[in-house]
Amino acid sequence: NGAAKGKVVSMPKRTRFANTRSGFDYLIVGAGFAGSVLAERLATGLDKRVLLIDRRPHIAGNAYDHYDDAGILIHRYGPHIFHTNSQQVASYLSRFTKWRPYEHKVLAHVDNQLVPIPINLTTLEKLYGLKLTPEDAAEFLKSKAEPVAEIRTSEDVVVNSVGRELYEKFFRGYTRKQWGLDPSELDKSVTSRVPTRTNTDDRYFGDSFQQMPLHGYTRMFENMLDHPNIKVMLNTDFEEVRHEVQYDKLIYSGPIDEFFDFRFGKLPYRSLKFRHETVDQENFQPVAVVNYPSESVAHTRITEYKHLTGQVNPRTSLTYEFPADDGDPYYPVPRPENAELYRKYQALADATPNVTFAGRLGTYRYYNMDQVVGQALSMYNRIVEAEERDGAI
Ligand code: FAD
Known part of the structure; x- marks a missing residue:
């Protein structure tokens, strides 16, 4: 049971809880795919009142994109290419966005x-x-x-x-x-995960559905969360509100080890630093992503966004990626001892009532976006089944 840590509360005044006497059915931590899909489903499908919080100043989690100063739609946390073989996931997301055909190379x-x-x-x-x-x-x-x-x-x-x-x-x-x-x-x-081919197929993914949200991920999330039952609070850490908000159930898509105050030690993650820049030339490289395997340069890859968006612009925007040990948790490090450590947290999670852990950080697994959506939709189905069993619906 985490005591308040005395952090500076950075919420704007008007979003503090003047009005929450009746409370929320669900507090959802993290407005990435896991948290946002569950918020949408619970609000729309079960008429639940949901408070969705994120410690970052934006929704969409790591899929967050925005227009930079040159007017190019860039991805703040590195290139996110949507691809899936799940018809269910594609049609669910299609409720909130149109698509632009794009095959990644x-x-x-x-x-x-x-x-x-x-x-x-x-x-x-x-x-x-x-x-x-x-x-x-x-x-x-x-x-x-x-x-x-x-x-x-x-x-x-x-x-x-x-x-x-x-x-x-x-x-x-x-x-x-x-x-x-x-x-x-x-x-x-x-x-x-990386195949080898003996033909000339140069697509990075073989999935049946390969398209990008036409107006970007953030717009898709805005549409998903546009519901009177969903209240979104940004710049808000779970620690700041966990004892202030009334809610019946918690869905947590942040890091599971952090939730339990790192009781068994820190789960190792690999992080990235991003260098975003715009250059005064129309094109930079022939495809969206070029990998740099050589150890003589520090970056692993460069992304040029215009290939993803089809935008026409006299300038072009790029992101260089530099892997790092410290920083935001991005990739769970797949080693047996880390899986073992995660299992300890998972056992603790199983024994914690009214809390569900979701998403990439909540389950310490590298998931693509479509897998997180699939996981969230399955979680929702289990919630519906449980409510039916309990006679709540
Ligand atoms: P996130 O998107 O990480 O969302 C979790 C949110 O929880 C975050 O916004 C975080 O701020 C918030 N949070 C955490 N703790 C707290 C707390 N205590 N209080 C409040 N808020 C909290 N997938 C693909 O399918 N295709 C790709 O091309 C692709 N490229 C990727 C490239 C990179 C560099 C990375 C790192 C990932 C990529 N992915 C890709 C994976 C994709 O980002 C994830 O599948 C997806 O973001 C997972 O969604 P999520 O909701 O689980 O987590």
């Missing part, structure tokens, strides 16, 4: 040229000066692969499928920068 800066990643037939042709059929490409990769008897680490996964040379060109440096750990120290799940 990524190039990697390797051997002083830009080549497709995931590695495909074109990548091999460019790197090795070859002319290949898909069969040749498969044969070539087979000749490079170095079978590993027991695949445990991220290094094993890649060396086993494409061999050490391509592993070193594309994965070793990138992973070391991204995670601050050698791939040999990281769970195999990290690099298992």
Whole structure:
């Protein structure tokens, strides 16, 4: 039971709780996908009164986007590309936004040229000066692969499928920068996500639905939260309101270890620093994202947003990403000891009544946006079932 920590309360006066005698059915912490989807569902579907808070000055969590000084729609927390195979998730979000077709493409800066990643037939042709059929490409990769008897680490996964040379060109440096750990120290799940192709398909994702919200994520969230039963408070930390607001149930999409005052220690996260800049040229790079696997530069990738939005502008806006140990929690570090530590917090969470942990930080798992939406919709269904069981509806 966390005592108030004496932080400076930064809420504007008019949002303090003059008027909450009747209280809220739900207090939801975090206005990212997890918190906002649940707020919308509970308000619309079950007519619940919801207070949604976020410690940041905006809604949309890490998917937050806004127009910069040049008028270009940029993503404050790095590029967020929407893709899903779930029809349910796509049609749910389509209630709040129209879409712009966009298939994500990524190039990697390797051997002083830009080549497709995931590695495909074109990548091999460019790197090795070859002319290949898909069969040749498969044969070539087979000749490079170095079978590993027991695949445990991220290094094993890649060396086993494409061999050490391509592993070193594309994965070793990138992973070391991204995670601050050698791939040999990281769970195999990290690099298992990246496929290898023997055709010329250069799309980063293979999902059936690949589109960007037409007017951006923030606008989509605004539409989602535009409901008389939902009150949103920004610049508001859970600690500031947990003893001030009356509510029946809590949904918490912040870091689970923080909720329990780091009782068993801190769950490790990898963070990022972003450098946003606008340059006086119409185009900067041929695709939205270029990866820089070499350890000779500190950034891991550069994003150019106009590829995502289709905007026409004489200038162009970019984001450089620099991985870091400290800062906002972005990526749970997938190592067995961290999973073990999370399980301790999960057991505590299971034993805490009237609190549900949701989202990426609440469940210490790297989820894409569509997975978080899917998770929130399932949580909502379970709440409906429980209310039906209890005879509340
Ligand atoms: P968040 O969006 O992190 O929202 C949680 C919110 O809770 C935050 O706004 C935080 O301020 C607030 N909060 C936390 N603690 C408190 C507290 N104590 N009090 C008040 N508020 C609190 N997914 C994709 O599908 N495609 C991509 O291309 C993609 N790219 C990504 C790139 C980067 C750099 C990162 C970091 C993630 C990316 N993701 C991508 C993942 C995506 O960001 C997440 O799936 C999504 O944001 C998760 O939503 P969430 O609601 O769980 O968490």
